């Protein structure tokens with residue numbers, strides 16, 4: 001096996017050079033230092049209160065018994081302003097994750113970026129929803145919670161081991177409205193055309209958000225060739241997601257990759273293929289570490305609508321993320 005490429009400067013220590021160089025073309029110059037630093041930050045543990053297992057007050061009381069300092073996430077609350085997400089310092093992670101609170105499904109440990117996609121999807125009780133790449137179930141359980149377990153929520157996961165993890169998450173969190181399908185998401189659109197009010201595609205990706213400085217295992221399968229391959233799969237999945245959506249319905253596409261080939265380019269090619277049948281919807285994210293969709297990368301230009309996509313830039317708390325919201329007309 002070849003040696004990993006050498007880092008460029010002390011700032012970028014032990015991230016692959018190719019990745020860092022690409023990042024410098026994606027992220028604005030004034031933010032690159034903090035973005036690179038985020039890959040070595042010891043991030044707090046963040047979690048979501050699962051109101052399918054109790055009221056916010058009951059769950060917060062159980063959490064307080066652990067005597068861990070918890071900081072509410074200011075932008076994620078219920079309709080009366082009570083926080084639905086918290087962060088605790090990394091040093092308390094073990095204590096939290098080994099407490100019965102997790103096994104009882106009272107909370108779901110999840111990165112804050114990941115909580116944004118279901119908020120953009122905006123599913124409400126009674127709707128028919130598809131989660132096309134669902135395991136281990138962070139977003140499926142959040143969607144079920146937003147729908148108060150009422151309506152139809154279909155969750156797709158082709159990998160058996162991960163499908164079992166998904167099932168375990170749903171059971172633990174008291175989700176009773178979901179049917180799981182172990183199948184390739186690319187086949188779903190043709191089997192169930194025009195069926196769903198909203199479809200979430202949290203696409204399999206190169207997981208660049210999970211790179212950790214000094215931990216080569218986190219990027220051992222990463223390469224530009226792999227990004228191109230993944231991009232083709234993502235386009236197939238997004239096509240299927242659009243076919244499965246009813247006219248007038250909404251599709252949220254997201255990844256935890258920073259690569260434009262897996263993000264803007266997937267949206268650009270999809271817009272080109274579907275023409276007037278699909279358009280992008282603007283949406284607001286309740287955070288500041290956000291960048292508009294790029295309109296060009298690697299010598300390729302993208303449809304002007306792609307600007308409406310949002311890239312969440314990683315911070316000392318949040319992981320990188322990308323979200324696009326599409327309307328099927």
Ligand code: SAM
Pocket residue numbers: 114132133134135136137138139140156157158159162183184185186202203204205237
């Ligand atoms: N939505 C999940 C959550 O919030 O917990 C995370 C999903 S993860 C980013 C992507 C998932 O897509 C993985 O579980 C992977 O096994 C699955 N996947 C891979 N290929 C797929 C395909 N062809 N169709 C549907 N899902 C696929």
